[in-house]
Amino acid sequence: MDQGHIIFRVLHHENISITMDAGVSLFFGLHGQYTISTAQENYTIGASEVYAVSPFTLYRTVSGEDAGVLQITLSPEILQKADWPQRQMIDCYLSRSTLTDSVAQDIRRRCATLFRLYFQQTDQVELQRQAVSLASLLWSRFSTTDSVQPEDSINTLKLLESALKMIHTQWNQSISLSETAAQLYVSDSYISRVFKKYVGTTFTKYLVDLRLSHAVNDLKGTDSVTEIAYRNGFKSDNSFIDFFKKAYGCTPGKYRQQLKQSADTPEPPKEDVSDWLQELLQYADGASLYSKSAPTVIRKTVRLPETQDGEPICQSWRQMVNIGYAHDGLIGSVQEQLRRAQKEIGFTYLRFHGIFDDDMHIYQENEDGSPWFNFAYADLLFDFIQEIGLIPYVELGYMPSKLAKTQYTVFDNPAICISMYNDSEKWQALVQACLSHWIDKYGLANVRKWRFTVFSMNYSRLQYTAPVMSHEDYCKMFEATYQTIKMIDPELKLGGAGCFPGIALAPDGLRRFLLDVKEHGCPPDFITVQCYPHEDFSQDSDFFYFTSKQTSMPSVLSKDKNFTLHFLQRLNRIRQEIGFADCPVVVEEWNSTLWQRDLSGDTCYKAAWLIKNVLQNYDQAEYLGYWLLTDFLDEWLVPGGVFHGGYGLFTINGIPKAGYQALRMLGRIGERKIASGEGWFVSRTENTIQIYLYHYCHYDALYRYRYQKLTDPHDAYKVFEVDGRLKIELELCGLDPGVYRQESWTLNRSAGSAFDKWLEMEAPRVMTPEDLNYLNDMAQPLCKIRDADTAGALHLQTELEPHEVRLIVLKKRDG
Structure with a gap:
């Protein structure tokens, strides 16, 4: 990683052959022990220990077991700006015994500050200044009179x-x-x-x-x-x-055999580098969250067309919402949150995993192995879903343990078994029995509205485990399901293959699946994908391990602020190329991260992310299924406390987060789009105009690269790019002259964010029912209402803080 005259390199079980630098290289110990050797001396550095190699000094590094070190190289240009004397050598080794020494701590602090500034990528002047300051400190405090290297x-x-x-x-x-x-x-x-x-x-x-x-x-x-x-x-x-x-x-041949044996039994990574880097980042002094510079200004003139003109808006984000598992839908608190969401937002479909999991008890076997079926729990779930006005979106999975070819789960919950079936006839009997029962109970016309899928093709790509299933197995399972469903009723709809962006766009991924099942006469009725903005998992060998174990931020989050838009545009091009142009796309899972312990998702960031991405992508897919309604997700042990960085729009206690309030705001959107740009969107319904304003700030690179974790809730806003306020000036022309009711709703850290209100309460871990009621009542967006008199044009001017969202509704008063 090179930025100007400063180079950062994380050495992770990596040795450096003999080399030298024209500048200074500092080695900061992160984990385990690394040995740095020069011609004169050897130093073994451990966690928080520092060693500096002088310019034009040969050195090599040797890694100990389970070791990591950060190398920071300051170029000759940096040294020159620091007035570093030519050929000056230094003697700098900071052991753990110096942890209380002020100069040594200053060196550590400056290393951490440089690292943070580098990844924030916003203030190059300050980055250079800090590097020069560090170089000055090194030569002024660690050089001696006889330490000048001869020419x-x-x-x-x-x-x-x-x-x-x-x-x-x-x-x-x-x-x-x-x-x-x-x-x-x-x-x-x-x-x-x-x-x-x-x-x-x-x-x-x-x-x-x-x-x-x-x-x-x-x-x-x-x-x-x-x-x-x-x-x-x-x-x-x-x-x-x-x-x-x-x-x-040994011989090369014998060595190759040993390599093959070790490759056949792969071991998961023993550690997560983000944990190691906390050793460095603990010394960071905490830069200010937001830039003090003048706000960015957006000025636009919007001319309103005739009432019926404009692009129709399809509210695809309200077509589907997810809860985690079928069994979760039987829990009272989850049902209460669904009722509230239906009342205040109103979704069409409800999706969930695990209808065939053992804890739903559908699939049973007699002693002779013949199957029988129990629909008691499933009936309770589907009765409730339809009672509150939702339509089931049924993922036919995972695999009942008695029907599983392999007993495997990546989760804490043993009822979740991810496997190919061990008997195709029994699998088809299970699918047929379920569909027949649901048609008998709810009627064919009703069930024709339902949507069906099998579980995600992602699991055919799992690493660090015994293979769950091959691509061929997955296609066979889909085709068997397709044939069974279509035999019952050709109008029932089955979709696939529910894969991540990296798989969806890969030549051997979704494209291959669609062509294979089409060749066998089983084309899906709709295409399903799961959209999480991470880099291509094939470039990150630890992706599936960390994702399945949820032990760290999974994969590298994409630097593309418009990831969802660009992904869906590429997916739609692929559809057209392979003859699926008329096949609808359903984004069945969609979130800003795959990480279930990401505190930033509890903040106002999620509100700005949702507003931006909904307004950019509502016309790119039939459904945008937000993952997840609630933090209650029975894959992992649900942690205590109110906020833990879960996927949900609600906490497990039923407290609505900022993201939920953002979706409520989007419920006010008009029928037609008038105009839009980065940070703003204007819609209209007859004589009512809706204006959405948002200030989206992306994750900074330090967080995107898994180099920083969030454990302290007060640090939740420190993982974003440093940005100032956003000033937006809109001139609305073409209004009917008269008086307008101007209704303004503001969602920011002061209003509408339950997380920030919780921080104001000093982040209590244990909250009484009265505390929760107070938090629920107080976490509402700020509303202001006034009259605006206009002669046909209206000037709107406002400033937004980072992550702030605002909705302005203009409605002409009668008379």
């Missing part, structure tokens, strides 16, 4: 650096000591002495070790030992084998 020594090291560069770029070619010396215009004996003195080994051994390190990596592939030998610069396979046995104690 001839520097020249020798520069020559050695040139030799090392030649070796590292030509290691697989015919390179020798004599050829290297000749190109550098020195003698063989001189270059040999330099290697022995500064590298601690001979030229030849250094070259052979480098070739062997590349060959070891090649052994992970399928090329022959002979091919690998010649590719890496060895004269023959015999010489390669001899050198390899001396270095690794």
